Amino acid sequence: MQTFAVIPARGDWLAAAASSRVTLVLLALLAAGIGATYALDADVTFALSAPLGLLALNLAAAIAANPVFRRNTALLVFHLALLALVVLAAAGRLTYLKGQLELAEGEVFNGQLTQSEAGRWHRSQLERAQFANEGFTIRYEKGVNRAETRNGVRWLDDNGALQRAVIGDINPLVLHGYRFYTSSNKGFAPVFVWHPTGGALRRGTINLPSYPVHEYRQALEWQLPGTNTTLWTMLQFDEVLLDPEQVSQFRLPEKHNLVVRIGEARHELAPGESISLPQGMLVYERLSTWMGYTVFYDWTLPWLFAACLLAVASMAWHFWQKCAAQPWDGDA
Amino acid sequence: MNAELQLLWLALMLYTLAGSTAIAAAVLAKRPERIILAVIVIGLAAHTVSLGLRWERLGHGPFITLFEILSSNVWSLLAIYALAYWRVPAVRPAAVVVMPVLFLMMAWLLVTSSVAGHFPPTYRTVWLYVHLLFGKVFLGTVLVAVGVAGLILLRQAGLRVASLTQLPDDVRLEYLAFRFIMVGFIFESLMLVAGAIWAQDAWGRYWAWDPLETWAFATWLLLAFFIHLRVTVRLEPWRSAALIWAVFVLAFLTFFGVPFVSTAPHKGAV
Ligand code: HEM
Numbered sequence: 124m125q126t127f128a129v130i131p132a133r134g135d136w137l138a139a140a141a142s143s144r145v146t147l148v149l150l151a152l153l154a155a156g157i158g159a160t161y162a163l164d165a166d167v168t169f170a171l172s173a174p175l176g177l178l179a180l181n182l183a184a185a186i187a188a189n190p191v192f193r194r195n196t197a198l199l200v201f202h203l204a205l206l207a208l209v210v211l212a213a214a215g216r217l218t219y220l221k222g223q224l225e226l227a228e229g230e231v232f233n234g235q236l237t238q239s240e241a242g243r244w245h246r247s248q249l250e251r252a253q254f255a256n257e258g259f260t261i262r263y264e265k266g267v268n269r270a271e272t273r274n275g276v277r278w279l280d281d282n283g284a285l286q287r288a289v290i291g292d293i294n295p296l297v298l299h300g301y302r303f304y305t306s307s308n309k310g311f312a313p314v315f316v317w318h319p320t321g322g323a324l325r326r327g328t329i330n331l332p333s334y335p336v337h338e339y340r341q342a343l344e345w346q347l348p349g350t351n352t353t354l355w356t357m358l359q360f361d362e363v364l365l366d367p368e369q370v371s372q373f374r375l376p377e378k379h380n381l382v383v384r385i386g387e388a389r390h391e392l393a394p395g396e397s398i399s400l401p402q403g404m405l406v407y408e409r410l411s412t413w414m415g416y417t418v419f420y421d422w423t424l425p426w427l428f429a430a431c432l433l434a435v436a437s438m439a440w441h442f443w444q445k446c447a448a449q450p451w452d453g454d455a
Numbered sequence: 456m457n458a459e460l461q462l463l464w465l466a467l468m469l470y471t472l473a474g475s476t477a478i479a480a481a482v483l484a485k486r487p488e489r490i491i492l493a494v495i496v497i498g499l500a501a502h503t504v505s506l507g508l509r510w511e512r513l514g515h516g517p518f519i520t521l522f523e524i525l526s527s528n529v530w531s532l533l534a535i536y537a538l539a540y541w542r543v544p545a546v547r548p549a550a551v552v553v554m555p556v557l558f559l560m561m562a563w564l565l566v567t568s569s570v571a572g573h574f575p576p577t578y579r580t581v582w583l584y585v586h587l588l589f590g591k592v593f594l595g596t597v598l599v600a601v602g603v604a605g606l607i608l609l610r611q612a613g614l615r616v617a618s619l620t621q622l623p624d625d626v627r628l629e630y631l632a633f634r635f636i637m638v639g640f641i642f643e644s645l646m647l648v649a650g651a652i653w654a655q656d657a658w659g660r661y662w663a664w665d666p667l668e669t670w671a672f673a674t675w676l677l678l679a680f681f682i683h684l685r686v687t688v689r690l691e692p693w694r695s696a697a698l699i700w701a702v703f704v705l706a707f708l709t710f711f712g713v714p715f716v717s718t719a720p721h722k723g724a725v
């Protein structure tokens with residue numbers, strides 16, 4: 124006995140792939156994927172990329188096969204814009220960067236992030252996005268509710284000219300496509316000068332834990348550069364800096380001490396005081412501040428915006444034509 | 456009681472009066488439409504002054520606390536319904552469905568604390584206003600669609616009051632409701648875009664699947680599904696009406712439920 128496999132003609136395959144019933148199933152799958160990851164608090168990537176990828180194929184097939192898209196330009200433009208959105212979002216996911224960094228007052232960003240995640244094909248150009256933190260002011264409303272953040276920054280533009288700006292809250296600094304935002308993460312930064320015996324002098328800061336979130340944990344362990352010596356440093360002051368009963372501002376304490384523990388030895392330093400160590404001399408210079416930034420890079424942003432506008436405009440155009448062609452209470 | 460709350464009470468009383476009259480008019484097929492509209496407009500005026508006084512006093516608009524969000528949405532939903540009531544006579548009997556929904560929101564408003572909330576610095580942007588405006592038009596047009604859809608469902612359930620029997624057939628009513636859905640869908644899309652722009656400025660990302668974003672997207676997806684279902688299969692009007700209700704329920708939960716049970720960034724983290 125002979126059997127004949129039924130091989131669908133090319134048109135049938137395309138029609139099946141373009142089926143609007145498939146669209147319905149895929150839209151439901153997408154919703155289910157999003158719902159499941161939301162309920163389970165899981166990573167959303169696969170639950171999104173699989174149905175979105177299939178929807179994009181389904182849509183591409185429909186655009187090729189379904190004559191409605193040749194008759195109706197608005198509908199065609201709308202669906203093409205949707206397709207562009209999916210492609211752009213995917214490209215964005217492959218090339219984006221999101222990270223965090225901290226800069227003490229006066230410090231220049233050198234491309235080092237404390238935390239980051241990036242798309243597989245992100246090529247970092249962060250070293251080109253150099254800027255310096257010039258210090259900040261933050262206002263607090265009653266109840267220590269954070270209000271405006273104003274952070275001065277400076278950088279050199281492409282012509283080597285010095286530029287200055289105040290960023291904060293909804294105003295990021297944008298350099299070479301990298302968007303730098305101030306964050307709620309900020310705090311105190313003691314400035315030290317380290318004179319190693321026979322070596323060159325080095326100035327540096329340590330960023331104590333974020334204030335006021337970690338108000339009662341203003342301590343940090345760190346290593347003296349070029350040595351094995353570990354120091355434990357704690358900031359000590361008595362004032363109430365941010366009074367919940369009043370409007371206030373982030374500021375340095377008027378009077379403070381720095382507790383420095385090295386092994387069993389404990390020192391209390393006021394600004395200008397120093398400790399002699401076998402490897403050199405450590406001077407506590409003064410107290411300063413640091414600001415935490417988030418950085419975001421995604422070259423697709425303006426294109427996504429354009430695709431969104433195109434999608435909404437063409438959808439409105441399509442609906443307009445539809446309503447004009449068929450009055451709701453006329454003969455169907 | 457201060458002027459702000461007195462005016463709000465006055466507005467709510469006028470809305471209740473106009474709403475009850477509109478329901479009675481729909482049931483009895485009477486036509487006191489001009490009076491109903493006039494009472495709603497006076498109520499809206501009092502409500503507008505109340506919202507304005509609060510805005511002036513607190514230095515921010517009605518979009519921080521549940522009280523403010525309910526109040527401003529009662530205002531916008533009524534304004535949009537009144538507009539539809541005025542321009543599209545077939546929408547008038549839908550008061551039977553729309554008004555009880557608004558009454559529930561007003562009752563909820565009355566038992567909600569009017570204490571001021573904290574206005575986060577990330578809210579100082581024009582995109583917030585654009586986002587909220589689009590959102591309000593979206594919810595308003597879906598509410599009108601829900602009213603018309605409710606009429607289809609009431610007829611399906613066998614209710615035979617005069618104004619229902621005088622209305623065009625279910626197929627036409629469904630298309631009328633769908634017209635409002637189309638407008639709503641455009642505005643929901645715009646709301647999502649404006650929200651994403653704001654999120655990019657405020658939190659350094661345009662979309663992060665926080666609870667509010669996820670719920671809003673689910674509503675958008677359900678609408679996309681509904682629109683395609685409608686062109687793919689022959690959908691009986693009552694099924695279409697039920698789907699419009701589902702969209703509204705999802706949108707309602709997104710607007711008034713999610714922001715107040717989650718502590719995600721949309722609340723403006725400290
Ligand atoms: C991804 C696969 C998709 C495919 C294959 C597809 C296909 C189609 C087709 C063939 C039509 C024309 C129906 C007709 O008038 O005969 C249509 C209409 C439409 N589609 Fe899609 N679509 C897709 C995704 C989407 C998505 C995600 C949306 C988002 C909302 C959307 C929104 C619309 C709208 C608004 C209409 C007009 C419906 C009407 O005139 O009542 N489509 N789609």
